Amino acid sequence: MRQSAAIAEPPAPGSDAAGSSQYVTFVCAGVEYGVEILRVQEIKGWDGVTRVPYTPSYVLGVMNLRGVIVPVIDLRTRFGLESKAFDSSTVVIVVRVEGSYGEKTVGIVVDAVSEAYNVAADAVKPAPDLGASADAAGARGLTSGDDRMVSLFDMNRLVASSIDLGSPPAAD
Secondary structure, three states: OOOOEEEEOOOOOOOOOEEEEEEEEHHHHOOEEEEEEHHHEEEEOOOOOOOOOOOOEEEEEEEEEEOOOEEEEEEEHHOOOOOOOOOOOOOEEEEEEEEEEEEEEEEEEEEEEEEEEEEEHOEOOOOOOOOOOHOOOOOEEEEEEEEEEEEEEEEHHHOOOOOOOOOOOOOO
């Protein structure tokens, strides 16, 4: 498959592509999105969550990830997209985000993971002004390649607009 100059194959291990960032891309409702690979802790298959009462509809609940309680956000619901039953391609992208009290771990449910790409800094175009809700969702910009457009997200902003990241850790 031919790669464009904007989205290119990841470099070989140990090489450094100056001025570019690596993104993991994923699909939600047929649209491809990207998140910086350095934010991704792991990607795991959908295995269910424990519901938490009185949370927004896009917060599916929490999961226990090796002793860490992780809130899980349904990106389709968060973006106001049509809901879809989870299937074998549904995954949870576990990301690390910065909050007022340090790093937090959050799961993001998406339809499927696509690929990892290098994106040149000059290939990221500003997202069009679509109102405060799009900005609050953490849109970083857009890039394109191979006849498709990828929306790139700032996970800190996306998660902070979805759940409270400012709470101090619970006392033991």
